[in-house]
Amino acid sequence: MAVPSTRRLRGLRKALLGLVGLAGFLVVWQLVPTLGLINPQYLPYVTDVFARLAEESVDLAFWRRLGATMKSWAIGLTVATVAAVVLGTIVGLVSFLRRATHTVVEFLRPIPSVALIPLAVLMFGIQMEAALVIIIYASFWQVFVQVIYGVADVDAVARDTARSFGLTRREQLTRLVLPTALPYLMTGVRLAAAVALILAITAEMVIGNPGLGTLIELSRSAGDSVGLYAFVVVTGLLGLAVNLVFRFVERRTLFWHQSIRGEQAR
């Protein structure tokens, strides 16, 4: 009996701490313009921002833009993940390929994908496809590099054991390599999900395909700081939701892994 109750208490305390942190943040935000540290014309009161948010949340137009952003996020993340898993597994397994691509990957990876926007627009025009190019480019590397490391991390003893038991190549892949790479993949996807969201919104701000980013840009060019921060808060909430969902998925798929088991035993 004692075990679940302490666990519940611990969960309660965690949630409470989270709420205290959030409340503290909101109070500081409200105080900054109230005390005149920043002119409220440029940093609006938190109360005004949330009032505006409530107003927007009953406007279907807002939900449609949000839907457009989430659609390009979902498509971009899926394509990037699938491509990175396939290519990363192949490259990670073949040491010749790994050495041959290492320099190119390290050259391409740090290129800010926003720099590719003119190229993307030239290829696809002012629409979602152009945004997808930069979303996929940025999130691909996150997963790709993790998968390469994950695939290379197979335990030597486990590999020898698998060999001496006469496992076929396919069996080795599904029973040894992929389970080893899964925690890496999960980390990669969680990072990529956040990157894809940032890039989806950035693309809308710069390219102008409809979405949350265009709403932010429109409010900014109208000097409407209340609207601007209302949409910025929405992007923050989206990021939070995405992170929570992926942590949940991670916990469910990796229940057997020590990183998760360790957390629960503590």
Next chain:
Amino acid sequence: MKKVIALGLIAATAIALTGCTDSDASSPSDSTDGDLRQVRVAALPITETAALWGGIKAGIFAKRGLNVEVLPAQGGAQAIPALLNGDIDFAIGQPFGPFRADLQDLGVVVIGNYASSYAEGDDINAVVASAKSGITRPAELAGRRVAVNSLGAAGDVTIMAAVEKDGGDPSTIKFVEVAFPDAPAQLEAGNIDAAWVPEPFVTQLRSRGDTFIVAPYQAVVPGLTTLTTITTKERTESDAKLVDDFAAAMKETLQWAQDPANEAAVRQAIKDNLQLPEPVADSVKLPEFGWDLDRTSLQTLAELAQKYKVLDKQPNLDRLIQQK
């Protein structure tokens, strides 16, 4: 327990949905006419675009069989690649986009004007200096930090010319790139000494005590064009009918927008398409709309740009300007 929560969520969503409004619903030209030709036009999300939005709503384009979709391009950097690959048919933008495109031989042509500044009276943009900078006249901008929305365009070129005209040394001005909406905050913080801004910021800054210095367009090239309509040379040859229809509709739209009787409709278009506060939309100064290009003013602008080393050579205006 879980079922109750789920049901509660569904009920809450249903209640929330019935209370929803839809601010998109006012767009009239939804796909009712199947035989209208689809035309995609890139335009900046600024108050000037109100003439185009208003003209579409008034049915001027539909009358000529065109169903125009306006895409909010942020600037020439996005509009010109999209024009070249055929994703959009026309773009409305400031003249330096086509100038540079012509220097790179991209096959872009200017087929008409869109909006111009005023040759006399209060102009649509101005350089305003913060009160604490102590600047009172153009010559004193020399050696100071002056903000323009984008470097290497009509703003800094005309400011340099205006400073030189007033006896200052234009080469010592430190230009910085600051987006128009950010300029008031940067002026207040003292990061810049003066800023080139359009309305409604000119009025906003003057009313808080900042100093009007000069309207650089009016001081240098009175009535200078601010926005032009561009397309590709290839489009004018392969689809001459579309270009002619569009040009005719644009001409009528700009005349319509210029007519004081339609001002209310133009201002309504601002409210429908931009997130501007209502009093601003009602009072913002509109430019002079018109389809006829003023070649001399464009030429002067290009020559000034070369003089101040913003362009390294002259665009071929005979090739670039194809008034329709």
